[in-house]
Amino acid sequence: MALARSSPDAGSLCDVAGLKLGHFTHPSAPTGCSVVLCEAGATAGVDVRGAAPGTRDTELLRPENTVQQVHALVLTGGSAFGLAAADGVMRWLAERGHGFAVGQARVPIVPAAVLFDLWLHGADTAPDAAAGRAACDEASATERSRGRIGAGAGATVGKLLGVEHAMPGGLGMASVRIGGVTLAAMVAVNAVGDVVDPQGGEVIAGPRGADGRPRSTVQALLAGEVPGGALPGSATTIGIIATDARLTKAQATKLAQIAHDGYARAIQPVHTVMDGDVVFALATGAAGVDGDMTLLGAVAAEVVARAVVDAVT
Template sequence: MRRGPTNSLMDVAGLRVGHAHRVGAGHRTGTTVVLAPAGGAVAGVDVRGAAPGTRETELLDPRNLVERVHAVVLTGGSAYGLAAACGVVERLADAGIGYPVNGGVVPIVPAAVIFDLGRGGAFRAVPDAALGTAAYDAATGGPHGVGPASGGDPHTTSPEGTAPPVGGNVAARPGAVPALGTAPPAASGSIGAGTGAMAGGLAGGVGTASVILPDGGTVAALAVANPVGSVLDPADGTLAGTRYGLPGEFDHLRSPSPHEVQAWNPQKAPSFNTTIGVVATDRTLTKAQCGKLAAVAHDGLARAIRPAHTMTDGDTIFALSTCAIPAPAHDEFQDILAAAADVFSRAIAHAVLAATGREGAPTYLDVFPSAATTATGEIS
């Protein structure tokens, strides 16, 4: 097996991804949208965490009416951030995309949130409908889809036309809105929904991975890694998700020195977190099979995070089938399920490796510099 061309959800033909985020003036949060192809995608969901923040998940039960969704929104902001989905719904409705009903269409947009409140300094600096709109535009190349890749402070003009304030007390600037930033669709790091993410005391973020199966089908994942649990192998301090890497994918890493592992003792870890994401394939699946695909992707989450699915995590994974190629045989579906777990583990590892460090949330290689190797394989 091999990685897809971008090692991301974009390797599943028909899917589009957009990231939008705000950093500064008390903000450190964002939204990521996954847009389905024309006609929607068959979808399922599996919620394992005990503190989920979600929208439209009951609709994905195989016993319920709607078969296809038109987008999935992943966002920061805890329950407040669910408002970002409204911006995506409006954009889809304006484009005439949705479930047909008398008089028009109703876009079907499930969503899930991570807890990142206060990570930028202001508790209520959260994603809103405008940020969802910007993420949609980033995916489609619309009005706000031209911002720079940014895992740190974005410096584009915000859709509200308000430049980020310089200095001052955030609390004294309740109307301040920082500039809006976007990132390329296949990017990983502290972008989009993962802008304010933390992973067991380390900086977290968005990560992606894909695989092309022997039968020609593709399975890919996008994870927003924000767990209360550790992303490290307790035996040697390696990133647990890298164990499932494809040839050459994580060859630039090795086990960190025991001294660095023993010295790592993160303090004041956040008490509320959550890891969310999407796993997708171009094979034709039923709604029930998508539910199973999401469930098995949670195995990959649990391999990469320890502990997972805690009382203060709202771990939620959506599964999408674009139905671009025929349905799999029984043994081929087994391969798709196995691949879903592996790509989700790899996506979590990429999220942590690509994250931007900040005060109170160092990067993995900041804490374990000996884990990086040079091109010749020597310790850097």
């Protein structure tokens, strides 16, 4: 049976207790940012697979490093210019007394990842600190919007045969309740490859053919077509997998690694030299139980794949 096409009923990242989600979508340009707030702190990990990533503060998430929790995560458009959105999120959190205590100071920990949408607008409209603050102001624990919003506002897919054939990407979410805990994902899909049905392999969104319908990039390349000039760093899928179970930093890192398999199930090709694919993992511990990594790991890729499909449907 093919994977059911996702809808708002597929779930939200906010189904994980302890998280708030807010978006800023530029009023006149196809770009924006999405902010996940965890003001009380959440354990985090990250795994970067794409060859052209744009990130901030990912090294501090390594299990052996000092900082144990983050206070927000930012997914943003605007390529490297968009990392400025995290500055606004830091200021917003600091003004409210949140952050890692260093003597008398508190330093909010706000890792971020960017995707490339500058071919649709310009550096002057890339998300900035004000955009990050605006997303924080809009954040709530009930946010369920998806599609062409926030970090997904300028996302496209199916670009490897030429950007003129691309179809819209977007921001997608999915969640499941399993083993007494919640596992949820949010993904901004801006892949150079296609989004496919993880079960049947049908291309859901990819390069448009002469009839306007999506077709398979991989099959076109195997048939002798040549790539259409997509530039290194001109794509990227960035996302978050989150749970209300308790995890260590090492476990969160492993969950992020496993979650990348969801990209591989639903995006073809994936992790290319054009993409900067990133998955963050968050564990709020709000469920009050230790996470069963065998169980969470077994379903993580499925939840991420559902979120990828949700982003384009």
